[in-house]
Amino acid sequence: MKVLLAASECAPFVKTGGLADVVGALPKALAEADIECRVILPLYPTLKGLARKATSDMDLGTLFGSPARLLAIEAEGLSLLLLQAPDLFERKGGIYLDESGNDWTDNAQRFAALSNAAAQVSLTGYENWRPDLLHAHDWQAGLAPWYLRQAGSRMPSVITIHNIAFQGLFPAALTRLLKLDPAGYSREGYEYYGQISFLKAGIIASERITTVSPTYARELMAAEFGMGFEGLLQSRKSDLVGILNGIDLKAWDPQSDTAIAENYSARSLKRKAANRQALEKRFGLSGNPDAPLFCVISRLTEQKGLDLLLDAIPALVGRGARLALLGSGEKKLEESFRKAAADHAGSVGTIIGYDENLSHLMQAGSDAILVPSRFEPCGLTQLYGLRYGTLPVVSRTGGLADTIIDANDAAIRAGSATGFQFAPVTAENLVHAIDRACDLFGDRKIWTLLMRNAMRHQVGWDASATAYQSLFESLLDGAEKDAE
Numbered sequence: 001m002k003v004l005l006a007a008s009e010c011a012p013f014v015k016t017g018g019l020a021d022v023v024g025a026l027p028k029a030l031a032e033a034d035i036e037c038r039v040i041l042p043l044y045p046t047l048k049g050l051a052r053k054a055t056s057d058m059d060l061g062t063l064f065g066s067p068a069r070l071l072a073i074e075a076e077g078l079s080l081l082l083l084q085a086p087d088l089f090e091r092k093g094g095i096y097l098d099e100s101g102n103d104w105t106d107n108a109q110r111f112a113a114l115s116n117a118a119a120q121v122s123l124t125g126y127e128n129w130r131p132d133l134l135h136a137h138d139w140q141a142g143l144a145p146w147y148l149r150q151a152g153s154r155m156p157s158v159i160t161i162h163n164i165a166f167q168g169l170f171p172a173a174l175t176r177l178l179k180l181d182p183a184g185y186s187r188e189g190y191e192y193y194g195q196i197s198f199l200k201a202g203i204i205a206s207e208r209i210t211t212v213s214p215t216y217a218r219e220l221m222a223a224e225f226g227m228g229f230e231g232l233l234q235s236r237k238s239d240l241v242g243i244l245n246g247i248d249l250k251a252w253d254p255q256s257d258t259a260i261a262e263n264y265s266a267r268s269l270k271r272k273a274a275n276r277q278a279l280e281k282r283f284g285l286s287g288n289p290d291a292p293l294f295c296v297i298s299r300l301t302e303q304k305g306l307d308l309l310l311d312a313i314p315a316l317v318g319r320g321a322r323l324a325l326l327g328s329g330e331k332k333l334e335e336s337f338r339k340a341a342a343d344h345a346g347s348v349g350t351i352i353g354y355d356e357n358l359s360h361l362m363q364a365g366s367d368a369i370l371v372p373s374r375f376e377p378c379g380l381t382q383l384y385g386l387r388y389g390t391l392p393v394v395s396r397t398g399g400l401a402d403t404i405i406d407a408n409d410a411a412i413r414a415g416s417a418t419g420f421q422f423a424p425v426t427a428e429n430l431v432h433a434i435d436r437a438c439d440l441f442g443d444r445k446i447w448t449l450l451m452r453n454a455m456r457h458q459v460g461w462d463a464s465a466t467a468y469q470s471l472f473e474s475l476l477d478g479a480e481k482d483a484e
Ligand SMILES: Nc1ncnc2c1ncn2[C@@H]1O[C@H](COP(=O)(O)OP(=O)(O)O[C@H]2O[C@H](CO)[C@@H](O)[C@H](O)[C@H]2O)[C@@H](O)[C@H]1O
Pocket: 016, 017, 018, 019, 021, 022, 162, 163, 212, 245, 297, 298, 299, 326, 327, 328, 353, 354, 355, 356, 359, 376, 377, 378, 379, 380, 381, 399
């Protein structure tokens, strides 16, 4: 089976968040099941070096005002098709935002181009490689299944929702410019409250809709989490499945990670201490063997609930615990965490920015990782935490609810507890969870047991890759029957 994945990010080449990790890891996991994947993504300026490794290319003519070609590249165990459209993607700034932090004004054209190129490869193939199925990720690739249907193709498509908060909304006036059939501008089509929604287009045009945890799949059909899409998703209930994300076990392995101070395993947990020291030094934190060092590695947005953590900091510091935070995003939150570090020098350390290597050291050197999200489709940092014996303290929502087993007495006795959950998501409940973590940290025997439980927890892709494989196979079987 051949699958074309279309996405705007792919680790380790270009990443702003969890989408990249999944798009970078899933093809490798599917390869083990003999599914041959290619990933189509834009050629951003940071990928120029990679582009030099192209083994072949294909002209796509002009796409939304830019000359466009596809470059085939094999790198880091992945087969890539890079969309080279210089007028759309080769510019200074971020992949979604300009240098002042505003959305690029032509994001509609940029990601319509990505989607259009993906649809073209689906329709005609790249050289003699022709996919059997298109797997679009998030709104940036949402128009790909739509363009495919619009061209009359019946090739099956799947769209994965990594975060319903991002819906790809653009003015209706762009309909023709985006080469969308105006008849599709309707409630049954890509129209969404007077605008075009790329995500809605993808959902409508795909045979199946997946999201990244079973709990989030259920939550999405409720008004509290669906963000306006709940009705649409309820109507597609039988096509909606939640498949938990895995993590790349090679990239995230405390035994071989080259970004950390000292490698360790569940059998040599004492070596984790060297990482803790390195982390304290990096964040200017004082040492305290009697209380945990908590970390946060996150986009700083409303979703992640970090405003609640700001309220919880005095209590955390009051317990003698420390906090190391790495993140970037909303300016107000960035400022508040900088201030918290100044107010609690030695106990709170803040680094504003994006640093992949540091995120590995933080997973290795912290005792616990805080993820107090208001909603969390899956969440990856808690999975990295499990793998590194860094106990997750999480809100009970989405994938966090599905992946962490709360350290209540019964779960501790049963040897299954892996972290701490709290609900509902309030600062008070977060403080309570932090308190529980601090209490248990004082009992080295139990804490060590919890670390070992966490490190044993299956966080790889095996089960989820099998779930994607069955889903894809069922669609291809259905497509064959239809053709008969
Ligand atoms: N400042 C920083 N420096 C270095 N690394 C940083 C960083 N900030 C974040 N990261 C990294 O970015 C990734 C974030 O992934 P998450 O899954 O936690 O959240 P995100 O909301 O981006 O993803 C969305 O998509 C993913 C994938 O499906 C879902 O798991 C998730 O719930 C959904 O919100 C992790 O690998 C993390 O280490």
